Amino acid sequence: MTMRRLSVFNVTSLVIGFAFLYLPILLLVIYSFNASRLVTVWGGFSTHWYGALFRNEALMEAAWVTLRVAFLSATLATLLGTLAALALARYGRFPGRTLFTGMVYAPMVMPEVITGLSLLLFFVAVGFDRGFWTITLAHTTLTMCFVTVVVQSRLMTFDRSLEEAAMDLGAPPLRTFFSVTLPLIAPSIVAGFLLAFTLSMDDLVIASFNTGPGATTLPIKIYSAVRLGLSPEVNAASAILIGIVTVGVISATLLSKRSVLRSRRNSH
């Protein structure tokens, strides 16, 4: 690869692009450290609102619900998504494979409003009381395909002769899976989990459709709080949310990259 020097044009487009994407977020983070109660007037640096946030029971309760939903749905999505990835990557050309692939990936491109609405209709139809579990299930549906994508791409670079070697040395299929396959694809499974976790945490649309009494997630809480007027506490809560999501996404990227690199290094 040749290193090309950055031209003025490149620098300008980079700056404009990143500013477009991240300036609003940066503003929000800066204002979360505002000493003033007025959201749009800078009154000096303060961590006051972070303290207030942790004393705000309603917000903390919403945060706790969000974390539990994210953890549970990400766990479920990881389990199901990994199984789907294994089926897609391993069982060759079974009848209906293309259809199955399409159906697994559909939630990625499906408008969230549609996913949310259809899930709501489903829960109502089967008489499932809306609340914590409906959000968890809805988020599992939403995030599973992301896990599948990440794990499947890892499986595509997986050297099958490793599994054959394990079997050749006397390990039955199940033991082969747990002692060879699973440890090697683990980083991508963790990456998928983190991705699912962050996606669940910041989802507003699907959660709003499927929420019920006593199950308010942080994005729902923030959205409704903002409708009543901007509050610096919400800025602080959002800043923390941004932090968690950023860390999650970055580690997911690093993990899946490392796992692909490792498989490549071992293949020659």
Place this chain on the structure above:
Amino acid sequence: MRRSFAPWVKPDAKPLIRFENVTKRFGDSTAVDHLSLNIFEGEFFCLLGPSGCGKTTLMRMLAGFETPTKGTITLGDQNLAGVPPYRRPVNMMFQSYALFPHMSVEKNIAFGLKQDGMSKDQIADRVGEMLRLVQLEKLARRYPSQLSGGQRQRVALARALAKKPKVLLLDEPLGALDKKLREETQFELMDIQHELHMTFVVVTHDQEEAMTMADRIAVMDHGRIVQVATPGEIYEQPKTRFIAEFVGDVNIIEGHVQGQENGLWRVKTSSAAVPLTIDDPDEVLHSGQAVAIAVRPEKMVIQRDPPGPSAINVLTGEVWDIGYLGDWTVYRVKLATGEILRVTRANASRFVENPIEWDEQVYVTFAPDAAVILAE
């Protein structure tokens, strides 16, 4: 010591591995076609052939990764049909080595032993023994990614040998090594095989490798075995033109049988003025039959002076190319018919006075028993 080892010539010897009429199809293509083969205990057996000839499929059926479409494979007294890979007393060294990247060298070697439920002490002893065998004691705690290609190859070998399999399968074991290391490793593999009295079955496309290591070679083409014989027989008495051309270099001269005189065949060819005289008594031929005469380059003699009137098998041409390889010089001689012969000469002395040069008129001769007749 090795010379006396030839169980395949004893009529009462019982083979260790028997392929009986084995066929393997993948969809429409036939990888292995009605193949029968016996391999004996303690043999160093090579499956040799160009890529796609079915040799790897044959090995994978023995390991249990593929199931024959038809036919049976037996190992000792056991029919291997339906026996999964993890229950076969056969271990394989993979072409890619397939070392577990998340396990250290010693864990890799211990993997198979652990599956057998061996005690920790026994495993440690056996791993130590294997590490000594392949001279990797110092690297026991390294991971595969920290090893060189040659070291990885040794780990793969140690891992496959650790369980003392009845048969060790090696899939292109030296394919990934450079030339020098490959030659060393060839002899090492032979020593190890000899020391452990184990049956080795090697798949390779490299004829030199097969010739060096094997007790017997099975040459495969299009899913069938063309010839099974010792390296010497394969080279000196190839059964078909394919083998003659695949194993080593060869000059092929086409012609028609004229008749037999004093047990020698007379073959008329457009390449030589006088019919050629060939000593190949095993062939059964009839007059007028189209045949190919195969002569190895090192069995032809090149000279500048015309041979005497009593000389037989004389071909004339001019030197087209000269390749100096150090130990050998290769002459490419163009005949009047346009055919190019390849003649090699060992450079036995350091200086040659008045050597044969480019574009010179030369005579190429060969003895009647230097050639093999291959019926077309």
